[in-house]
Amino acid sequence: IQENLSWSLGFGVPSGFMLLSLFLFLLGIKSYRFSNARLGNKNPFARIGRVFVEAVKNRRKQDLDKYNPNETLLLLPHQDSKQFRFLDRAAISCDLVEIEEAKAVLRLVPIWMTSLVYAIVAAQSNTFFTKQGATMERSISPGVLVPSATLQGFEPLTMFVFIPIYDRLLVPIARSFTQNPLGITVLQRIGTGIFLYILAMV
Template identity: 45%
Template sequence: MLITFFLDCYGSRGLCFLSTSVVLYSFKSSHCQNATNNKACSAPQFQIIIFYFSLYLVALAQGGHKPCVQAFGADQFDEHDLRESEAKSSFFNWWYFSMNLGTIMALLVLCYIQDNLSWGLGFGIPCIVMCLALITFLLGTRTYRFRVRSDERNPFVRIGRVFLNATRNWRTTQTAISKGEEARGILPYQSSEQFKFLNKALLAPDGSKEYGKVCTVTEIEEAKAVLRLVPIWTTYVFTMVGLQEFFYDQVQNELKSIGLALYLSIFGIGNFSSSFLISVVGKTTSGP
């Protein structure tokens, strides 16, 4: 278990725990085959805790690395090089296609292995694949491009400072905000009308006029853009769950995994179709 913990921390993000929890159950499967009821061969409480802990660990890792891997891959292309700039647009298509292809293979192959062969083998295969992917990733550490932008602050810090300053100035009146915009030389069209309460971040939290403590219009508009995405994020979660459940219920029991695989392949094909249409329209109209 100690080795598994270190592998999860620095290796495959929860898959080692998940594989171990399933393999431990196979040690007692021999005497469970002759059990008359399910309670006689139920898993111990500690094993159940490890199983759910590993699932949450995998989910946490998936949510943490997916937003970063796209930006990391995009940084490997030089925007000033024409050839690399064109290849950069294709990178996202191939990345999204590979992600959906991996999901399709998991639903087609791994689901069959888990149902007909072994759960330990079904979780062990992705664990081994993740370890191999990590090794391949580490082998390329000397060739990747690392860009240090000291002139730019962390976007989370910028957006967080906008909400923090707006919260501290929540009692500020609209008249004071208008005076602050006028003093900063901000024109009315430079700031959107939506989420105007964030414009309070234009004033210093303590009432002083020190420039370093106030937020710029660009930072405030970035925070507003994030707020506009919140409804999309929340509705997208329920939409994806509903669509998967709908297609899952419509497929016959023998074709459940294939039905979900075909459903997920739509996203990959649609991504390439949209890219193809954009390229055709761009060449037809002689535009970018």
């Protein structure tokens, strides 16, 4: 479609299907199950945002006791996080559970930031890879021209080839060094994948 008609139509077709899938998703919203057992019907975004707002309002107050007379959801001692103590200033008007939820969101920020590297690189294969393929000589024989979009097939094909190599060769070698049944940890796998992605982009 991109080569023979237009790029606008090529992007418009998947966009239309995405809107259709969103519409179908919303059609079944009445049948979805929602859990309001913990904090009632409070919107999670409003709940977490309120913690930050209250913490800013009370930023000049010192030595606040994390006690709310209206507290209904108490935390066990080991559930009271010592990180991001500035959010504890919201305890005057917020539940302790709400404060801990806000802290949990902040702990995700480093993961989000590092995942941007992977997302930027992964986006190349879905966009510029096809555009680069359009500039290549893709004719196999007279009258046979390979569409540039078929280059997207190399990504899953590479996975099919290297997954058995990783599972049967690399994991046993790594297991002999790390004594880990998985060879390396999940975090090490993610880090290695991001590193290889960076090398591929260079």
